[in-house]
Amino acid sequence: MEADRRVVVGVLGEVEMWLDDRPQPVGHARQRSVLAVLAAEANRVVPVDSLIDRVWGERPPNTARSVLRVYLTHLRRALATSRATVTRHGSGYVLATELDTVDLHRFRWLFASARGQEDPQRALTVVEEALALWRGEPLAELDTAWAQAVRERLRRERAAAETDRIDWALACGRHRQVLPELTARAEAEPLDERVTGQVMLALYRAGRQADALAHYQRTRQHLVEELGIDPGPALHQLHQRILTSDPTLSPTNTTTTTVGAPSLMVPRQLPAPPRRFTGRTDHLTVLNAALDRRGTGVIFAIGGAGGIGKTWLVLAWAHRHLDRFPDGQLFVDLRGFSPDGTPTDPAVAVRGFLDALGVPPDRIPVDPQAQAALYRSLVAEKRMLIVLDNAATTEQVMPLLPGGTTCTVLVTSRHRLHGLTARHGAHPLPLGVLTDAESHALLVAILGADRIADDAHFTAELIALCAGFPLALGLVAARAQPDLPLAEAVSELRESGLDALDADDPTASLPAVLSWSLRHLTDTQRTAFALLGIAPGPDIGLPAATSLTGLPDREARIVLRALADVSLLDHTSGGRYAMHDLVRAYATTIAHDLPEPVRGAALDRVVDFYLHTTYAADRLLFPQLHQIRLDPPTSGGHSQPLADRSAAFAWLDAEHRHLLAAQHVAATEHRHHIVWQLASALTTFHLRRGHRHDNLTVWRTALNATAHLPDPNALVLSHRRLGRAYADMGRHEEADRHLVQALALAEHHDDPSQQAQAHGELSWALYVRANGQQALEHAKSALEIHNALDQQAWKAHALNMVAWLSAHLGEYDTARKHCQTALALHRSQHDLFGEANIQDVSGWIDHQTGQHNQAVDHYQQALTLFHRLGHTTAATDVLEHLGHPYSALGQHDEALTVWREALELYRQQGREADAERVQRQLADLHNTR
Incomplete structure (x- = not known):
């Protein structure tokens, strides 16, 4: 390479620098590789991550970034006296230099200059200067995916220069000198018509006309056998001219004669870029990174719902990177989801691509498979972008995938195209909504x-x-x-x-765009899509979907997967399925077109699923509770098995919004008995998780439903539960009204069990209003009735309340006696909830009587039991209680810890008054320390 007293960075061979015609190694092999990467992208910023990936490959060492900084420091010193500089720019580095100081860019400039020469002799001189820059394997010290892609691209560029050089050599009468080289190339590339034409011309000019004609026949036979096509018009015309000894083929004629030379017309089929494209930064980054890491050889399957912006993303990205695809861009709308409902035949798309690539009609084979083979051959060595928009299936896409590994293919579809990923290594790139x-x-x-x-x-x-x-x-x-x-x-x-x-x-109507996604679905899938639009709650799990659709588990899973594959559903974490709000709105309109018996039966099944599973969960949480009686599930419905208390809480936590929605659906569908049954089955969960507002809402709805029910117990229960919900919210007048009404109704219907429960709730409501004496009277009434009815579990809970109220009235000995009796009963009933309450009461009594260590012990036992039960509401109260004996014992750090935790939990539960009280206690504790 000519140095003319300047630094020249070599890429087309061993990576090094030249200064004053003498090789000057840069140093460490990796350091030279860093220089090579920067040189290949001269005057363009290379991100740090791309530098590391291109130099070290997919598994760089942990020290790669720090080592890279050292290398770049050394490079700056080595280039200090040159016209090249390495500088930091944003998140990457750039080698700023004149392009003729890098042999790769000088080669490209010389080759382009040669092609611009009118004189073949001058063109030959320039291209030989360009080819002389090559000194072996480019980037020989690098074996990363990027380096391999660059080497392959440079190999094609060098081959193009060599082919053009031979054309110019032939035009200058050097046919005898190039004939040995041409013969070798023809053996290596028997289907290359341009090389065949060069061999024929060289042989003819060397006086070997028969050999030239025989070479044509061999090539023709190869083309027919391999591709099913005859030689193109240019080669055929050269054959005729040789047959007739055309005098213009004389070596004295300096006009270049070429066959199959590259066309100056490059396909540019991309539609215009979207003028208002915004966002999608993460997706653009993924596409950029793949292009930087692997060169142009990559396939992306971009999936998403209709109208989500897949084509906009592709076009916006493509127009920003046109320089990376110098051989052109192909684009086809495969009409997989279009108004006419007829996807494009891939054979039609292949034919369109052949036309765009400039293949004359008489050279296009009749057989579609031969056309696809010709298409792949033509683009196999090209640096092209191929956009396959709006694909219906993997099978539609496969014939349009290029040969080789040099083209970038972007496929958009509402389908997820899993086959394209599994069989062709496509990178899935799902597209969701905008932020x-x-x-x-x-x-x-x-x-x-x-x-x-x-x-x-x-x-x-x-x-x-x-x-x-x-x-x-x-x-x-x-x-x-x-x-x-x-x-x-x-x-x-x-x-x-x-x-x-x-x-x-x-194309501008969202309902119409969404409707096209349904055309490829079966009747069962379309019905399931419509039913999912009216299902209770924001999303749905497989068990609920099975009841909704009335399908067996396996078939329901297949249907949901099919809807997810066409981007009508999102398969989210935890095995759930969700719809975008607007897609769901469309599904709801489709549901209204279903026959009423189909729609009504589906809602009955899914509501029954939620009711029966909630009931089973409630029995696990509080088995001692008097259970309501449920009718069997609707035909085709079922419940979800739950193994234990933890599974019950997990399911209720996950499905809570759906259970509230199911009660609303039941109310809308006038299934009044289910409305109050759901409220009853949810109460334990609501109280233990602190869902006070939701508990109030479900019981207000339940009370309205009981007006349509003949069972008086439902009305009593609804008044009583609603009164308790109002009391928990501090709405005392409403609480009193409903609880008094519940007691009156229970007495009217001579139901002592309901009377006892009403007395119990009234005692709680009066206690929270600081009316301890009246509260104690109601608690004793409840205890008396439960004792008379021999309801041992409820007698124990009534003893809890009597003990608690007695302690608050200063009757500590009486309170302790009741606690001991209640504890024995709870343990005999295996009632952990009741036992935890008694430990809490006992802790309060011990603290009030100065036995702080014993109080701490009781509170810790209560806390352990409430945590075991998942009763976060009661556990938070115990945390607050526990802080008081800690403070009395001078254990201020422990008090701070439990009160801070209680404060955070009260805030999470929306219990602002409780949170403010604990905040004051924390402030007082800080002041006394």
């Missing part, structure tokens, strides 16, 4: 920053209503241009729902 910030940026791009700022309230509401769905955001924003106030557009969406997102143009 609120991205949605805001999109609206700014459409409506302008000033208008968005002026309508900030309605902008926020629009973003919430569209929930990040790009097509929906775009539709509403478009209607707000230029004259319709944004407030009116948002109001229409709020009031009309999905109808506000309809349009005459089906």
